Amino acid sequence: MANRRNRRIEPSFDEPARDASVAGFSLREEDRVVPSGRKPRSRKAESSRRSPKARSGRGGRRKRRGLFGIFMRTVYWCFVLAIWGGIAAAGMVVYYGAKMPAATTWSIPERTPNIKIVSVDGRLIANRGMSGGEAVRLSEMSAYIPKAVIAIEDRRFYSHFGIDPIGLGRAVVTNLMHGRFSQGGSTLTQQLAKNLFLKPDRTLERKVQEVLLALWLEHKHTKDEILAMYLNRVYFGSGAYGVEAASRRYFGKSARDVSLSEAALLAGLLKAPSRLSPARDPKAAEERSQLVLAAMQDEGLVSSREVAHAMSAPAARVPSYWTGSENYVADTIMEELPALIGEVQGDIVVDTTIDLDLQKLAERSIRRLIDESGRKLDVSQGALVSIDNSGAVRAMVGGYDYSTSQFDRASEARRQPGSAFKPFVYAAALEAGRTPDSVRNDAPIQIGKWKPVNYGGKYYGKVTLATALARSLNSVAAQLAMEVGPEAVIEIANRMGVQSDLQKNVSIALGTSEVTPLELTAAYVPFANGGYRPQVHFVRRVTTAKGKVLYEYTGGSAPRVLKPEIVGMMNAMMMGTVEIGTARKAAFAWPAAGKTGTSQNSRDAWFVGYTANLTTGVWFGNDDAKPMKNVTGGALPAQAWHEFMVAAHEGVPVARLPGSWQPAPASVAPAQEAPPALPPAVVGKPANPAPQRVTPVPPAAVPRPSVPVAGGAKSGGNGRPAMPSDGGSTASIKRPVPPGDVGGPMKKGSGSILDILTGG
DSSP, X not given: OHHHHHSOXXXXXXXXXSSGGGTTOOXXXXXXXXXXXXXXXXXXXXXXHSOHHHHHHHHHHHHHHHHHHHHHHHHHHXXXXXXXXXXXXXHHHHHHHHTSOOGGGOOOOOOOOOEXXXXXXXXXXXXXXXXXXXXXXXXXXXXXXXXXXXXHHOTTTTTSSSXXXXXXXXXHHHHXXXXXXXXXXXXXXXXXXXXXXXOOOOOXXXXXXXXXXXXXXXXXXXXXXXXXXXXXXXXXXXXXXXXXXXXXXXXXXXXXXXXXXXXXXXXXXXXXXXXXXXXXXXXXXXXXXXXXXXXXXXXXXXXXHXXXXXXXXXXXXXXXXTOSTHHHHXXXXXXXXXXXXXXXXXXXXXXXXXXXXXXXXXXXXXXXHHHHHHHHHTOOEEEEEEEETTSBEEEEEXXXXXXXXXXXXXXXXXXXXXXXXXXXXXXXXXXXXXXXXXXXXXXXXXXXXXXXXXXXXXXXXXXXXXXXHHTTOHHHHHHHHHHHOHHHHHHHHHHHTOOSXXXXXXXXXXXXXXXXXXXXXXXXXXXXXXXXXXXXXXXXXXXXXXXXXXXXXXXXXOOBOSOHHHHHHHHHHHHHHHHTSTTGGGOOSXXXXXXXXXXXXXXXXXXXXXXXXXXXXXXXXXXXXXXXXXOOTTTHHHHHHHHHHHHHTTTSOOOOOSOOOOOOOOOOOOTTXXXXXXXXXXXXXXXXXXXXXXXXXXXXXXXXXXXXXXXXXXXXXXXXXXXXXXXXXXXXXXXXXXXXXXOOOOOOOOOOHHHHHHTO
């Protein structure tokens, strides 16, 4: 015992206790503060001392305990994360929701107004505005449309509360499997909320607000109301907002008449409207519509028989986007509307003066002539304007094809009118005292450095003004412009309706200043109606969708711009253009008058002509001013004018033109006689030789048919033709016209020296 007390007992490491009393006291090498220098035994060596059976039993229990622990820890942390995720989500909802206006102030924004433009007989011309189509109630549209949209976009629409957890989960899984965003989880209600209230930003804030707004929509509105709002506002591609606009855009029909295959095509566009638009990629649109049909069948919304029929008869698309020429009219009306009614506050209906039958006829005529002769004659564009005596535009074609070019050549393109401007020169000369029997010497002339030349270089010598206008002799027109002055020509052109800036030079006699077909045609209307300048207009009335009148054209009094005597003499001269002159191809069963025009190198070809019923102007040319191949106003323009006017006057009582002037009885030189050899005359300089008396040579007397005036037009006082009565028929449609004649008697102007010498 004493030995034990005096003997130091060293602690043992990694060995079992030698004594029961110290069995619980044991240290290992790693427990030392200062290492002993002995190499510690490895766990491997320790385990090797244990029995194989013990080792295997303890290892299996540890392995099982580790897997279960991993699972339990995963469940635990997922639960923790779910709690914190829920707290974070609630916080985000509260945060972003607090940034929104109070829910009590939320309201459905007004739908973008639609402007429905109709013809004079109520047929649709176009829908304009952001939507491009009127709102259609769910009960009015084809039943296939909502079914197709629900089947492909939100099959649980009628069962969810604005958010579809099942659809959202499916979208998340699908996107994870594909490794990209390929499927969305938004319901139709969420899409409507986004379209109505939010910007298309892909942010967390926008998504949270979308969910809140969707819940509000479901609380405030029925499912059918939500679906109707969605279908009338969603974008279908190619500028079409709403199902009505899309139906007319792609199929040329109302949403009320859409078939199953057409409804499937429309519903298929919603995934990617611009990319899948049939106007851009017909094949992709058709493939997508097949998926929609299959989805409809899977949901039991249509039978297999209906699907088979729809697949065998796919949707037939309209040839092209807004291809009709009536869209040129719609564009012009849209520009005029703000001045008529101010800002458009809601859906409106615009009643126009357009006769849709005449519009289609004019378009066919222009396109047919270009199709037949365009390549051969190097002509690619044409325009036509037709106006009745009251100033109502009955037809306006602004180009060959609206779908390829929306530029309106009828109202926007300014081109040189050539000889079609000469009537204003002759009218100015008549107001200055000349008459159709006045004689001028048709010969080569020089005005300063300018030498106007007749077409073909042919001259006729002594001719009357009537003959000179009928044959479109340039030298005579230049002489008249020098006599009356360019200012007088410009003044009468402006007075009659030309609004473009005109250059004050003598060359204006040959139409070198540019004008539009619309204004030039309008300036001829006073010749047709007896001397009045009515207000040219496209719009008769504008009403709201409920029928409230916002604007109505009342006409008012049209000012007289030409004396009746001048009108009569001008009509007599320009009838010669159609009967014996450069526009013989335009002649038809009605008394007609007009003037051809061809600009330099055949860059522009015109014919503006009129009857007592309609005034119509036609232009052909190229947008780049490229010369045509010898195309004159008496060719394509006169042919198009003839074709249009014959159809436009079918069934309308024949009427004579205003005026009763007749040429003085005298012998008429043959039109084909060879021109005498005359020296060039320099206009504006005194002639050295003594003047000699020349006998006037009147034009050939043309029989004037004795026919009643259309619409009961009566003769005004002092033998002047009055404007037609308000019940008169113009352009086959009854329209009001300006009141009776105004103005005083014609004043005899002072003539030139040549007039005095020749008795003109």
